[in-house]
Amino acid sequence: MELIPLPAFKDNYLWLLHHDGHALVVDPGQAGPVHAALQRLGLTLDGILVTHHHADHTGGVAELQAATGARVCGPAREAIPGNCEPLRGGDQVQLLDIHWRVMAVPGHTRGHIAFFAERVADAPLLFCGDTLFSGGCGRIFEGTPAQMLASLDALAALPPDTRVCCGHEYTLANLRFARVVDSGNDALLAYEKHCRQLRAQDQPTLPSTMGTELAINPFLRSRTAAVTQAVQAQDPSARDEVAVFAALRLWKNNFS
Numbered sequence: 001m002e003l004i005p006l007p008a009f010k011d012n013y014l015w016l017l018h019h020d021g022h023a024l025v026v027d028p029g030q031a032g033p034v035h036a037a038l039q040r041l042g043l044t045l046d047g048i049l050v051t052h053h054h055a056d057h058t059g060g061v062a063e064l065q066a067a068t069g070a071r072v073c074g075p076a077r078e079a080i081p082g083n084c085e086p087l088r089g090g091d092q093v094q095l096l097d098i099h100w101r102v103m104a105v106p107g108h109t110r111g112h113i114a115f116f117a118e119r120v121a122d123a124p125l126l127f128c129g130d131t132l133f134s135g136g137c138g139r140i141f142e143g144t145p146a147q148m149l150a151s152l153d154a155l156a157a158l159p160p161d162t163r164v165c166c167g168h169e170y171t172l173a174n175l176r177f178a179r180v181v182d183s184g185n186d187a188l189l190a191y192e193k194h195c196r197q198l199r200a201q202d203q204p205t206l207p208s209t210m211g212t213e214l215a216i217n218p219f220l221r222s223r224t225a226a227v228t229q230a231v232q233a234q235d236p237s238a239r240d241e242v243a244v245f246a247a248l249r250l251w252k253n254n255f256s
Contacts, residue, residue: 001096001121003165005204006033011169012056013206015127017096017120022046024070024095026115026127027167031060035067047095050074050084051129052112057167071095077111087113105131105155107148108138116158124162126210128155133166134195134208135174137219139253145246149222156220160211171195171205174217177255181218181230181248188216222248 005013008030015026016037024047028034038045045068048061052075062081065072073093076086087093089104093115103114108130115127130138131148132155140148175192182188191212195205214220221227222245231244231251238247 003120003125003163003207004037005165005206006037007169007204008033009056012167013165013169013204014060015165017125018043019096022096024049025064026165027051027057027129028060028064029056029058031063031067034060034064038068044068045070048072048082049093049095049100049115049127050080051114051127051131051167052109053078053080054109054130057129075109075111075113078109089113103154105129105151107131107140107143107145107151110142112143112151114155116162124159125165126155126158126162127165128167130167131155132164132213132217132219133168133174134164134171134205134213135178135191135217136170136252137217137249140249145249146242148249149242149245152220156210156214158210160209160214162210163207164210164213165207169204169206171208172199177252178216178218180255181251182216182221182224182226183230184226185216191216218248219245 001019004016008014014028017024023043023045025034026049048070065082072082072084074080074084076088087102091102093100098117100115100117105112105114117125198205218227231247235247238244
């Protein structure tokens with residue numbers, strides 16, 4: 001079983017998972033990179049998993065389905081191109097002989113979902129779209145801070161060795177903000193050095209792992225004393241955990 005991030009647009013990753021000549025792709029915002037990979041590797045596309053409705057995650061769905069007949073599975077609460085099987089949190093789907101659990105993770109969009117498998121090759125695997133990024137989280141476009149915090153809590157409860165496959169290469173920008181918020185975090189500094197080395201070699205920083213994110217990601221650490229105090233220094237009115245998380249996300253929105 002091989003997992004490949006396919007670059008698209010400026011900083012998207014379309015995730016391709018394949019085994020024994022068969023493949024699935026996650027969030028194909030463009031069809032071209034997928035067609036090219038299928039041809040290069042001699043693969044048949046069996047399935048398309050979609051986490052949310054944004055065009056940079058769905059733009060290639062209809063073309064790929066028309067060309068390959070692939071099964072499309074996506075969020076029931078959002079309009080997804082093509083003939084899409086609607087999924088909700090708690091549903092299960094079988095693709096590539098892998099049992100995928102669907103998790104409802106609203107916040108970035110109202111109906112955002114994630115796909116989790118307990119064991120793919122040698123470790124658990126998560127496709128989380130734009131809910132969780134390495135060192136960050138998605139902007140809250142349609143949901144609420146309380147929803148996003150609950151969604152991140154659900155993801156954080158997955159096994160520490162879970163491979164975290166995000167939708168974008170935002171890691172270095174996220175870590176630059178994280179250093180301001182959580183400046184005494186030695187694990188964060190070491191991880192940033194590692195990620196800089198990867199990007200200098202034009203290598204992806206993803207997938208991350210849930211254990212890494214729990215150690216370095218301020219949005220998963222918003223209840224820690226260091227992060228809470230940094231947020232409250234910016235916004236003294238942020239007193240409860242949801243208000244602190246909301247203020248942290250707003251701080252990141254305006255950070256440059």
